[in-house]
Amino acid sequence: MITPDTAGRIGRRSILATAAAAAVAPLGSPFIIAARGETPLRIGMVDPLTGVYAAPARNEVMGAQLAVARINAAGGLLGRQVELLVEDSANDVGTGVQKARKLIERDHVDFMIGDVNSAVAQAIAQVTAENKVLHVVSGGHTDTITGKDCHWNVYRVCNTTRMEANAVSEVLFRKYGRKWHFITPDYAFGHTLQTAIEANLKRLGGIETGAELTPLGTSDFSPYLIKARAANPNVLILLVQGQDMVNCLKQIVQFGINRQIPVAGTQQELESLEGLPPDARIGTWMFEWYWNQPGVPHLPEFVADIRRVNGGKVPTARHWFGYTSVMTFALVAAQEKTTDAVKLAHALGGFELPPEVKLQPNRVTYRAGDHQLMLSAFIGSAQAHGGADPEDLFKMDQVVAGDSVAPPVADTGCTLTWPT
Amino acid sequence: MSAAGRTGAPVPLAIWVLLLLAPFWLGPVGGYTALGTRVLVLGLAAMSLNLLLGFTGVLSFGHAAWFGLGAYGAGLALKFVALSTPLALLLGTLTGGLAGALLGALIVHRRGIYFAMVTIAFGQVFYYIAYRWNSLTGGDDGLRGFARQDITLGPWHLDIAGNGTAFYYFVLTCFAVAVGLMALLLRSPFGRTLLAIRENERRARFLGIPVELHIWIAFALSCVFISFAGALYALLNNFADPNNLHYSLSGDLVIMAVLGGMRSFWGPLLGAAVFVVLQDYVSSLTTNWMSFVGLLFVLVVLFFPRGLLGILRRQGTA
Numbered sequence: 192m193i194t195p196d197t198a199g200r201i202g203r204r205s206i207l208a209t210a211a212a213a214a215v216a217p218l219g220s221p222f223i224i225a226a227r228g229e230t231p232l233r234i235g236m237v238d239p240l241t242g243v244y245a246a247p248a249r250n251e252v253m254g255a256q257l258a259v260a261r262i263n264a265a266g267g268l269l270g271r272q273v274e275l276l277v278e279d280s281a282n283d284v285g286t287g288v289q290k291a292r293k294l295i296e297r298d299h300v301d302f303m304i305g306d307v308n309s310a311v312a313q314a315i316a317q318v319t320a321e322n323k324v325l326h327v328v329s330g331g332h333t334d335t336i337t338g339k340d341c342h343w344n345v346y347r348v349c350n351t352t353r354m355e356a357n358a359v360s361e362v363l364f365r366k367y368g369r370k371w372h373f374i375t376p377d378y379a380f381g382h383t384l385q386t387a388i389e390a391n392l393k394r395l396g397g398i399e400t401g402a403e404l405t406p407l408g409t410s411d412f413s414p415y416l417i418k419a420r421a422a423n424p425n426v427l428i429l430l431v432q433g434q435d436m437v438n439c440l441k442q443i444v445q446f447g448i449n450r451q452i453p454v455a456g457t458q459q460e461l462e463s464l465e466g467l468p469p470d471a472r473i474g475t476w477m478f479e480w481y482w483n484q485p486g487v488p489h490l491p492e493f494v495a496d497i498r499r500v501n502g503g504k505v506p507t508a509r510h511w512f513g514y515t516s517v518m519t520f521a522l523v524a525a526q527e528k529t530t531d532a533v534k535l536a537h538a539l540g541g542f543e544l545p546p547e548v549k550l551q552p553n554r555v556t557y558r559a560g561d562h563q564l565m566l567s568a569f570i571g572s573a574q575a576h577g578g579a580d581p582e583d584l585f586k587m588d589q590v591v592a593g594d595s596v597a598p599p600v601a602d603t604g605c606t607l608t609w610p611t
Numbered sequence: 612m613s614a615a616g617r618t619g620a621p622v623p624l625a626i627w628v629l630l631l632l633a634p635f636w637l638g639p640v641g642g643y644t645a646l647g648t649r650v651l652v653l654g655l656a657a658m659s660l661n662l663l664l665g666f667t668g669v670l671s672f673g674h675a676a677w678f679g680l681g682a683y684g685a686g687l688a689l690k691f692v693a694l695s696t697p698l699a700l701l702l703g704t705l706t707g708g709l710a711g712a713l714l715g716a717l718i719v720h721r722r723g724i725y726f727a728m729v730t731i732a733f734g735q736v737f738y739y740i741a742y743r744w745n746s747l748t749g750g751d752d753g754l755r756g757f758a759r760q761d762i763t764l765g766p767w768h769l770d771i772a773g774n775g776t777a778f779y780y781f782v783l784t785c786f787a788v789a790v791g792l793m794a795l796l797l798r799s800p801f802g803r804t805l806l807a808i809r810e811n812e813r814r815a816r817f818l819g820i821p822v823e824l825h826i827w828i829a830f831a832l833s834c835v836f837i838s839f840a841g842a843l844y845a846l847l848n849n850f851a852d853p854n855n856l857h858y859s860l861s862g863d864l865v866i867m868a869v870l871g872g873m874r875s876f877w878g879p880l881l882g883a884a885v886f887v888v889l890q891d892y893v894s895s896l897t898t899n900w901m902s903f904v905g906l907l908f909v910l911v912v913l914f915f916p917r918g919l920l921g922i923l924r925r926q927g928t929a
Contacts, residue, residue: 240898241894241898241900241901245898277895278894278895279894279895279898279900281890281894283854284753284848284850284852284854284855285649285844285848285852285854285855286890286894288847288848288850289645289646289649289891290891290894292643292645292646292775293643293645293646293891296643296644296645296775297638297641297642297643309751309752310751310752310753310852313752313753313755313850314753314755314848314849314850314852317755317758317849317850321773333752335752340755340756377743378742378743378750378751379745379749379750379751379752380751380752382745382750
């Protein structure tokens with residue numbers, strides 16, 4: 192199985208060894224970082240920069256970097272400059288936990304942000320709780336983060352799956368009728384989302400004609416779509432995300448299913464709509480945040496600033512999540528004049544985001560009972576071409592205030608235990 | 612000729628000194644204790660795999676399954692059975708070890724590519740069970756809601772739950788016991804027989820050695836060791852998720868073993884250290900960190916089939 196040792200090749204081997212050493216040499220540089228001064232205030236951010244969530248994760252980082260740049264340009268926080276340390280969780284829990292420990296133990300970060308992947312976010316939350324570091328979950332949607340696995344030090348910016356379901360259920364019921372068919376990604380997120388919508392559908396008096404469970408990363412949706420069409424529902428509810436959403440919508444249009452059955456769903460992202468051909472940009476959806484809201488103060492500056500660093504492209508909800516996560520720390524620390532995690536975590540309960548951060552019409556607060564941000568839901572429909580701007584691919588019909596769609600704290604299963 | 616036998620005093624001695632003093636030197640060179648713990652756990656996993664790969668000559672590409680079963684076993688034990696770290700380790704090891712021993716009996720009749728493929732298939736079976744069984748395993752969100760517990764033996768109390776350094780030494784002790792057993796095993800007549808099978812299976816068969824039985828025992832023992840590593844991994848993260856069972860982790864473990872040197876006892880530990888440290892540092896600098904690991908792997912496989920430890924040995928003896 193192995194090649195026998197060969198003599199007389201020392202020359203080639205030394206060259207190779209030197210090449211290998213040269214390749215590995217740049218790894219030495221992080222060691223120097225350890226010797227830096229500790230004057231700046233440090234914010235750690237763990238996000239899956241590689242893997243299936245790379246695009247949303249990079250956008251979150253971009254938003255966070257903008258927030259840091261703005262804070263530093265305005266003189267820093269508590270008289271100190273702010274530094275953002277970004278680590279890649281590679282969409283893996285073990286790596287994510289490791290990176291969180293690295294940021295806390297070695298870099299002594301004051302705050303933590305992350306992760307897009309719910310599983311990684313929950314695992315990191317355990318580490319930050321153990322080490323008493325204030326933590327904002329920027330992009331993981333699973334209910335339990337601010338539900339039965341909530342922590343005193345963990346706040347969440349993005350919606351829960353329950354909030355998403357509640358925001359759209361009634362609208363879709365009024366608009367399309369009572370017979371629904373689901374295309375659901377076959378993993379925990381999809382299941383919870385479907386269960387939440389089913390509960391609403393039942394309450395409203397509708398019926399479910401069936402649900403197609405599709406494995407993550409499905410490229411051929413035709414068998415599911417044929418079954419869905421045969422069930423003849425009033426509306427097809429798509430709960431798939433990311434690349435699956437793109438593939439599914441493309442095939443719906445290809446088969447002409449959208450001419451017989453309208454398409455709708457919960458969370459839609461600008462990243463997905465941009466990945467679709469114009470004729471496949473169809474359906475009624477919910478956006479967690481949208482860049483084109485006429486008359487909202489401070490929004491044009493935010494859009495312009497992101498465009499400058501994003502190759503001219505507009506911000507997505509993910510940019511806003513990252514931005515808001517950093518701003519949350521900055522605002523509450525400036526208000527309380529401390530970086531003490533317990534004091535700040537208490538102060539964030541009921542904390543209201545100011546207009547220059549919330550960038551949306553309704554009141555946006557962190558709920559004290561479960562630490563969930565009450566952000567608005569933007570409901571509307573996808574459009575093939577933007578009007579004034581080619582990236583304006585979503586036509587907003589209504590903005591629903593977060594506290595009207597969030598289930599009461601008592602129903603979330605969250606009991607906060609504070610350190611003594 | 613066996614690597615275990617050939618291991619002279621200097622290398623293991625240096626390794627033990629480095630490991631024992633790790634919490635003291637890791638900080639000054641830019642590391643942190645939890646990184647050391649991770650190296651130990653993944654190193655133990657790679658060494659368990661190498662029991663098969665390097666010393667029996669069969670390639671299992673689904674060993675993450677037993678690693679992950681150990682992790683889930685430990686997690687479920689802490690969550691549902693009792694708040695006891697030793698019990699969690701025991702149940703985790705048993706879960707993966709038993710499953711490995713049972714399925715191993717089916718697997719060992721295959722050789723070469725078929726062996727590798729069957730191990731992948733069984734591994735993916737467990738991956739999808741963990742991924743889909745939401746009510747028990749938490750599905751894609753992972754198993755949470757458990758945490759390692761402090762160990763109290765009479766007046767002696769070990770704070771492994773809150774103290775990272777104490778946990779490191781706890782893991783190092785577990786590692787030492789497991790590695791000691793592995794070394795004893797390889798020095799025993801049983802271990803020598805495995806080498807004979809690796810070198811020439813047909814000749815071993817002619818000598819009257821029950822080859823399947825030996826491979827099966829080696830497979831089962833390897834599963835026991837790797838489940839133990841998996842259980843430690845669950846304690847390290849206080850978390851278990853389906854990726855612990857996925858074949859990509861199996862691939863990583865094979866890379867670690869080959870990178871470090873699969874014909875040497877300590878090679879996989881070195882491979883794991885290089886892999887984990889590269890992942891940790893390079894991924895902070897660039898998102899393309901896997902290219903660096905890949906490049907190093909290609910260089911090692913092409914030009915240094917004995918692995919990194921093989922290079923060091925060569926220079927030591929030259």
